[in-house]
Amino acid sequence: MTTSLSPTLGRLPALSGSVGVRQRIVERIAPYAYIAPFFVVFGVFGLVPLLFTFYIALFDWNPIGEHTFIGLDNFTRLLHDDRFWNAAGNTLSIWVLSTVPQLLLALLLAHLLNHARLRFAVFFRMSMLVPYITSVAATAIVFAQLFDRDFGLLNWLLGHVGVGPIDFTQSRWGSYVLIAAMVMWRWFGYNTLLYLASLQAIPREVFEAAAVDGASGWQQFRHITVPSLRPIIVFTIVTSTIGGLQIFTEPLLLSRSAPLTCGPVRQCQTLTLFLYEQGFGQFQFGYGAAIGVALFVLVVVLALINYLLSTRIRREQR
């Protein structure tokens, strides 16, 4: 079957004056109508909830009961709440633990995958993405079993080298490592492919010329790969920062007995999880909103630092 798409836009007679005016107005308006869907959707699902969050944060807000205006009390309470600082510390620690090794690993893997003489390159590149398309819940279940105290594979291996069973979910650093491992496993392939894509934009001759001049693999990596990847490295740092500050599902699924606090002493409760616990576990929407505002401020600060760093890197490149 052949469908022919040929709109019959015939020749038109010359336009009269009034039509011309109307036409010009329409021309002015039309572009706004075209971009309107994004802004309307962003407004409905982004901006309005954001502003509403700021508003709710000023109230003692029970979703199915009374709303009492209390000014900045939620924020005063937040600044004196150990649980908030605990969650902030957890979030930043997990973010550093998961991002730094992950991006280094991705960089190294991308460099290896870009090697001219690598066999089955497509297979290796594609398999990198498998963790990325696996559901977080499935990842969490498998990792919980691998890291289990009594029946986990990892502790079984550790037992062979004489290291006693570690209860990862119960200790602070143990749970950080476990969550960071889950995040790394899920995202390293994605970042590797990003690096690989921009690596492939570098002419192969540059590497060949370096090799001819006697540069070792490490020297090529240090002096060609890393400098030419600077913009994409900045990009991946920005995206992993945003993602890292919002880690939620992994800690939520870690502790079955106290999921909302990620363990009995909130040892791995992140900011988003704390927000969820207060808002949807305790139904304290006002306090939950205040946590959301604090998280917003934190993201803005880190984004500013990122921006300053990246403009500086760009200036250095010139």
Next chain:
Amino acid sequence: MLTISFHPETFGDPEPYGRNTVKFRIATSVVLAATLALAAAACSSNDNASTGDNKSIEFWSFTGINQKAQVDDYKKLHPGIDIKLTEVGSSVETAQALTTALAGGKVPDLVLIQGDDLPKFVQQPQNFVDLRTLGADKVKGDYLDWVISQSIAKDGQILGVPTDVGGMAVAYRTDLFAKAGLPTDRDAVGKLWPTWDAFIEAGKKYVAATGKPFVDNAATSVFYQAVNQGPEKYYDTAGNLVYDQSPQVKTAFDLGLKAVAAGISAKQSSFATGWSAGMGPGQFAVVAAPSWMLNAIRTNAPGTKGKWDIATIPGGAGNWGGSYLAIPKNAKNPKAAWDYIAETQSPKGQLAHFVASGSLPTTPSVYKDAQLTSLKDPFFSDAPTGTIYTDSLLGLKPFYIGPDSSAIGQEFQNAITNVEQGKGDPATAWDTALKNIKAAIGK
């Protein structure tokens, strides 16, 4: 095969802003605007409460409680009634979805609420239909008073009808008890631990004989059970917070710490990965088990059939779990929903559901019924589950459950678990728990 062919010559319009193009643009803008207006309207449309036909019921339940069987039976008996059952998620997720719906969305006609989530809704009774207006005050006496009293608001409004309770007993491994030289017969085991102190002593004997932990954990299997066995928990009868001075709470907390110090705990939090995995290999020999827990044991350790038995819990009485059916205020078909509650949750309906699924009835009039007393569970050495669990309910005294009860209980359990894991100091655990509770509930 579908081929789409473009004719490039018709696209190269010599007049880039020809009339048809303009018309096309106007049309696009209009369509866009209309779509957006529609979308906005869909978001803000208010459901009118009085549009029901009293023939269809929108029913929100949670997973793992098998309401489907009862719904199907009801539909068979009442072919004119259509029930749309949605299993929203876990019990907590269902309560969260209900909260969102009540705050400004489309509410179901009928919703199942788990006991722990109920107090938050009872505090805001204006969101629900007063079931007295539909006839609940006439059947109120059918239910255990301490169970239905949890769904009655301060002004007397009845929010929900109890569908089931957990009851409480102890499931133990007869094979492991025999190896440790402990009695294996369920009556003898019950006599072995009339009190929690005796329970801990029995545990010490077991650990000495086998070198293995006795009970799965101290927070859930000791503290949580003991704290429910008295007339006053975290609130007094007037609804004032007394968790920091209630002797019942302090005693239960100390029992939890004592169990930890005695070294009888396997330190496995209930429902954790290691807890499920440890059940089969016998990493612990004893689990505090409400009636619905039996199914968890069956699924986690299928190879241990016949090696378990059930004995009375230390202290004799207890309950863990239970749910309620409620009708939100803006339900479209409250009358049809009530008819469903009245029929399926009558003593007869609950008994039938117990025989079919094992959910314990909340209606004491059927506790002596032969259908209930004759039920034996082969997985648990033919233990008469019906009598064991209903007996544990009759000894319970009602206590006031407030909006922060579950948050308070969670913090106490967390403090005990923290000591159990070797991270917390038992000497300061109580003060830590009180401090955390103050931070959690803000008072």
